[in-house]
Amino acid sequence: MTTGNTAAPAWNGSIAELDAAEVIAATGAASVAFLGRGSYGETWRVERGHDSVSAVKFILHSAYPQQILDREIAGLRRVSDPRVVRLLDCTIVTLSRGDRPALEFEYVDGRDVARHLDSGDWPSLIDAEHFVRSLLGAVAALHATETVHRDIKPANIALRRDAWSQPVLLDLGLAKQLDVETLTVYPTLKGTVPFMAPEQLRGESSRKQADVWAAGAVAHLVLAHEHPFLDASEAQVLPEELLKRIESGPRAMPVQVPAHLQVLVWRLLSFEPHERGSARRALREMEERDGAQPD
Amino acid sequence: MARNPTDRLVPMDGDLASTQQHIEPQTGPGSDQSRTEILEDGRIVNLETGEVTTPPDESVRTGGPSLSKQLDGDVPVVLFVRGARLSQHFADTLPAADRATRGQVGIGAVLPLLNAGLDARTQFLRQFTTNRLLLADPELFRAERSQCPDAKTLGPRAGRRSPWFVNAPAQDSPTDPAWVTEVLRVQRNAGATALVSATGWVDNAAPQRAMQHAMRWVSASRSQAPDEPMFVNLTFDHVWLTNPTLRNVLLHELVESSESLWYLRFRWPLTAPRFGQLVDPKVLDGYKELCSTAALEGKNLILPNSGLTGWVMSAIGATGFSTGIGWSEQAYADQPRFGSTRQNWRPPRVRYFESSVLHTVEHAAHLTMMGEPSYALCSCDFCRRLPLSAPTSAGWNKEVAGQHYLIATAALSSVLASRRPRLAAQRMVNDARTMVQKIASGPTPLAGDNLPKHLDRWLALLR
Ligand SMILES: Nc1ncnc2c1ncn2[C@@H]1O[C@H](COP(=O)(O)OP(=O)(O)OP(=O)(O)O)[C@@H](O)[C@H]1O
Ligand SMILES: [Zn+2]
Numbered sequence: 102m103t104t105g106n107t108a109a110p111a112w113n114g115s116i117a118e119l120d121a122a123e124v125i126a127a128t129g130a131a132s133v134a135f136l137g138r139g140s141y142g143e144t145w146r147v148e149r150g151h152d153s154v155s156a157v158k159f160i161l162h163s164a165y166p167q168q169i170l171d172r173e174i175a176g177l178r179r180v181s182d183p184r185v186v187r188l189l190d191c192t193i194v195t196l197s198r199g200d201r202p203a204l205e206f207e208y209v210d211g212r213d214v215a216r217h218l219d220s221g222d223w224p225s226l227i228d229a230e231h232f233v234r235s236l237l238g239a240v241a242a243l244h245a246t247e248t249v250h251r252d253i254k255p256a257n258i259a260l261r262r263d264a265w266s267q268p269v270l271l272d273l274g275l276a277k278q279l280d281v282e283t284l285t286v287y288p289t290l291k292g293t294v295p296f297m298a299p300e301q302l303r304g305e306s307s308r309k310q311a312d313v314w315a316a317g318a319v320a321h322l323v324l325a326h327e328h329p330f331l332d333a334s335e336a337q338v339l340p341e342e343l344l345k346r347i348e349s350g351p352r353a354m355p356v357q358v359p360a361h362l363q364v365l366v367w368r369l370l371s372f373e374p375h376e377r378g379s380a381r382r383a384l385r386e387m388e389e390r391d392g393a394q395p396d
Numbered sequence: 397m398a399r400n401p402t403d404r405l406v407p408m409d410g411d412l413a414s415t416q417q418h419i420e421p422q423t424g425p426g427s428d429q430s431r432t433e434i435l436e437d438g439r440i441v442n443l444e445t446g447e448v449t450t451p452p453d454e455s456v457r458t459g460g461p462s463l464s465k466q467l468d469g470d471v472p473v474v475l476f477v478r479g480a481r482l483s484q485h486f487a488d489t490l491p492a493a494d495r496a497t498r499g500q501v502g503i504g505a506v507l508p509l510l511n512a513g514l515d516a517r518t519q520f521l522r523q524f525t526t527n528r529l530l531l532a533d534p535e536l537f538r539a540e541r542s543q544c545p546d547a548k549t550l551g552p553r554a555g556r557r558s559p560w561f562v563n564a565p566a567q568d569s570p571t572d573p574a575w576v577t578e579v580l581r582v583q584r585n586a587g588a589t590a591l592v593s594a595t596g597w598v599d600n601a602a603p604q605r606a607m608q609h610a611m612r613w614v615s616a617s618r619s620q621a622p623d624e625p626m627f628v629n630l631t632f633d634h635v636w637l638t639n640p641t642l643r644n645v646l647l648h649e650l651v652e653s654s655e656s657l658w659y660l661r662f663r664w665p666l667t668a669p670r671f672g673q674l675v676d677p678k679v680l681d682g683y684k685e686l687c688s689t690a691a692l693e694g695k696n697l698i699l700p701n702s703g704l705t706g707w708v709m710s711a712i713g714a715t716g717f718s719t720g721i722g723w724s725e726q727a728y729a730d731q732p733r734f735g736s737t738r739q740n741w742r743p744p745r746v747r748y749f750e751s752s753v754l755h756t757v758e759h760a761a762h763l764t765m766m767g768e769p770s771y772a773l774c775s776c777d778f779c780r781r782l783p784l785s786a787p788t789s790a791g792w793n794k795e796v797a798g799q800h801y802l803i804a805t806a807a808l809s810s811v812l813a814s815r816r817p818r819l820a821a822q823r824m825v826n827d828a829r830t831m832v833q834k835i836a837s838g839p840t841p842l843a844g845d846n847l848p849k850h851l852d853r854w855l856a857l858l859r
Contacts, residue, residue: 245654309652375647375689382693 108135108145112216117143118161119196127194127203128157139272142201146208154208155189160201170202176248177273184239185270186259209271211263214255214319223326228265230362233320234387239270240316240380244309248273251307253315254296255322294340295331299347299372302340310374317369317377324362325354329370347372361390460494463527463589466502466715467625467657469696472809472817473502473529473716476802477701477725478520480511487523489799492777496803497810504529506700506718507586510548510558521587532586533700534579536596537631537661539564543599544631545663545730564596567609571616580620592629592659593617600633603645611649618655627659627698631728634662637682647689658690661700664729671723671747671756673850674705684857687713701728704754707805708854711812711821719805721798746789748782749801751808753835754828755848756801759789764840768831776803822858825851 108117115138124133124145134146142161148154160170170191177188187207194203217223224232236258243250250257250273261267294302298314301307321329329351331338351370354363365386371377461471476489486505493503507520509532521530538548539561555562560578579594593614599606614628636642650658662683664674674680683705690697691713699706699717703726706717719726746759752771765771766785773784778799783791811820829851835842842848 247654308648310648373644373648375644375651377651379651379693385694 111135111137113137115143117145119143119145119159123197124157124159127159127196147205156186156206156208158204158206159194159196160203161196161198167202173273174204176246179246180243180248182239182242183261184235184268185243186273209259209261209269211260211267211269213271214258214260214268214323216256217260217263218255218322224265224323226324226357226359229324230359231266232268232323233316233362233365234384235266235268236270236316236319237380237384237387239268240312241384243270243273244312244380249307249309250312250315251301252293253312253319254293255319256293258319294338294343295328297340297343298374299344300374302344302347308374309379310377313369313377313380313383314374316380317366320362320369321351321354321366324358324366325352327352329366460499460527461502463502463529466504466529467590467696469694469715471500471502472710472812473504473698474806474809475504475506475529475531475698475700475716475718477506477508477718477720478512478516479720479722479725485795485799486520488777489802490524490528492799493803493806496776496807497813500810500813501806502529502716503806504531504589506531506533507588508533508535509582509586510535510561514557517582517586519587521589526589528589530587530589531592531627531659532583532588533592533629534560534582534594536561536564536579536594536629539596541566542597543601544597547597567596567598567606567613571612573616573620576613576616576620580617590625590627590657591617591621592627595629597631598636600635600639600642603636603642607645607649611653614653614655625657626655627657628653628655629659631661631663634664634676634679634682637662637686638676638678643682643685647686650686650689650695651693656695658695658697659700660686660697661728662702664727666732667727667729668732669845671726672845673703673755673848674727675850675853677853677856680705680853680857683709684712690714701725703727704805704808707808707812708821708825708857710809711817711858716809719802721795721801746792746794746797748797749804751804752828752831753842753848754808754825754851754854755846757842757846759792761842761846763787764838764842765831765835767840768835768838770831770834774800774804776800776807778803818858822855825854825858829855 108119108121110116117135117138119135121133121135124130124147128147128149130147130149132148136144136146136156138144139158142159144156144158146154147157174188174191181187186209188204189207190205192203192205193200223229240250240253250270252272253270257270257272259269259271261269296315296318298307298311301311318329321327327333328335330343330346347370351367354366365383369377369383465471466473474493476486476493478486490503490505493501497503505521505524505528507516507530509517512520517532521532524530536542538544538546540547540549541564550558550562560575560582563575563578565572565575576594580591583591594617595610595613598610610630618626632646636646662679664679665676667674683699687697687709697714699709699714701719701724702709702717703719705727706714706719710716747756748759748762749756750762750765751774752765757765762784766773773779778796781796782793782800786792808824811817811824814820828848832842832848832851
């Protein structure tokens with residue numbers, strides 16, 4: 102744990118802009134640790150007391166629109182589900198560069214899915230099925246509050262206590278509360294390319310069904326040990342190329358993946374948003390299946 | 397489910413008296429021939445002692461599904477639309493339909509607000525018990541500033557009676573909470589047990605935007621009725637069903653939205669003959685995709701003004717439909733433009749709905765059908781008042797025949813209250829086809845407008 106002036110780089114090598122003393126001063130913490138940098142700011146683990154640990158995201162980008170932040174927070178506050186990271190507080194903190202918003206989240210103890218997969222830790226098929234179901238549950242819970250994540254990918258799904266059955270959706274950094282009043286259209290590519298739905302890749306507005314797609318792509322990866330459209334070496338794929346692959350359909354899954362999961366994941370990866378069905382529907386189907394099965 | 401939206405007044409004396417006159421013995425199929433009768437207001441009369449008792453909960457209509465079951469889409473729903481004619485007999489029709497369906501169908505009513513008089517606007521829906529689905533339809537799809545081909549300009553007098561209609565803003569204008577409040581208020585005042593959103597025609601020129609605008613007004617309506625049952629109320633041209641791009645926009649919205657109640661009306665192409673069925677295979681296929689999507693997503697989809705097409709769609713995934721005695725209540729369709737057609741004026745037809753062929757036929761064809769040995773006379777409360785077997789249509793009463801149509805339609809829907817509604821409907825359509833074939837081998841086959849042309853299409857849909 103760093104309490105000195107310069108924070109140690111995050112596990113993935115990203116470097117902090119803030120220094121630990123500044124974060125301690127701004128939060129009144131006993132000790133802090135740098136967790137990582139994102140597009141709008143950086144996240145620190147903040148420990149105020151023995152059982153008071155949280156993850157604070159400092160919005161450093163001064164151009165980050167307050168309005169968007171406000172809406173994001175309103176959406177997040179309405180989600181109360183263990184599968185979605187809990188927002189504890191939103192404050193303005195004083196940093197050396199000026200006053201900045203800080204979002205304080207529950208600290209999720211456990212590494213994210215990307216780190217698990219990078220270190221070769223794949224779930225068993227049974228664990229993978231539990232994971233998929235909880236992930237869909239997380240998406241459904243988020244959507245029920247009219248919030249869209251827009252950036253679901255392995256790095257944004259933490260596993261509580263490193264258990265595959267307990268995924269937690271993180272980093273609602275791009276999540277915005279859905280508000281048809283604004284008719285928002287995103288002209289630029291945002292989110293992370295390999296998990297983007299075709300409509301996102303084409304620069305159209307992304308809605309709930311784009312999250313359903315992303316959950317499908319993550320599910321495919323975790324169940325089949327392969328991305329549905331890309332080879333392991335193709336992380337830097339261009340959107341146009343990915344779109345072409347998507348048009349020719351996802352790759353087949355290994356035979357040992359149960360048929361009902363293959364069918365489900367294929368549906369979640371439908372080109373037409375409505376054909377994917379809602380996360381709520383997918384969740385209901387998985388639950389009904391479980392209920393119908395003798396223990 | 398949500399709390400009851402209607403803080404309805406206690407029925408006025410006059411209302412109560414009028415409902416008491418319409419005591420109907422319980423003679424529907426399957427109902428036990430006990431010595432009690434159920435009044436429209438739910439109270440029970442013992443025919444021997446004359447004693448009137450109140451069931452434990454007055455809000456529960458005896459013999460019908462609860463409103464929350466209907467809103468959850470757990471039972472088929474049939475809504476009778478008040479038309480220009482016959483509105484005064486509705487108090488008879490709904491309980492008769494309850495009996496004919498043995499309480500397996502949610503029988504409700506729709507009051508189209510525009511042509512309703514001021515009395516009807518406050519009293520029509522209130523004659524029914526609050527466990528029915530009762531809608532007061534503001535008919536905003538034909539508001540003046542809509543792009544609907546049937547947009548209507550009201551005269552000054554009519555306009556004063558329906559300011560919410562005259563003032564309906566264009567869909568792409570900023571949401572106007574005061575106007576939305578007014579649209580919801582008229583519905584609550586009318587005694588509706590569920591609301592419809594302050595929305596109307598969704599134009600197809602720029603489908604994505606038009607849909608977003610419509611949904612913006614839906615959320616404005618929702619924010620004023622957060623806890624009340626409210627249907628997303630949209631009207632479209634049928635191209636929204638046939639054109640894949642438009643259909644995808646509609647289906648995407650259905651899947652995206654958290655709203656669970658949908659009231660979707662489609663303007664059909666010219667449908668000939670009047671009182672015939674929609675046969676355009678592309679429109680029917682579009683409906684089918686809509687209905688199956690709604691079912692998969694657990695949405696309650698009501699197809700207003702869709703007649704028996706609505707019945708077939710209820711077998712495929714819709715929760716229900718609305719229909720009425722007049723053709724304009726049975727179908728919302730493009731109308732032939734007079735003057736441009738060579739059609740001559742013909743005397744009004746005397747028609748009768750034949751459940752056994754799922755088609756409305758003229759009186760002469762009805763007589764032919766009665767000659768077929770396997771033909772069964774309808775035993776509904778209203779047919780007993782029709783000279784069904786008389787050689788001429790002289791004593792024929794159109795209103796009563798219309799009520800028979802409503803009861804028969806409701807009875808068809810009770811067949812769908814099974815675990816396999818599609819199969820049940822398939823059997824009915826198959827039987828109808830067999831009946832048509834039997835008659836065809838007799839002396840006078842059904843021909844022209846009397847020959848149902850939709851049965852094969854329906855069978856294909858139901859497979
Ligand atoms: N609530 C939390 N509990 C524990 N760790 C967290 C929490 N939130 C974020 N992290 C970790 O902090 C690091 C940085 O996260 P942050 O949200 O700032 O950026 P990001 O997800 O890498 O990028 P971007 O915002 O651009 O998508 C990540 O490694 C993430 O796993
Ligand atoms: Zn009859």
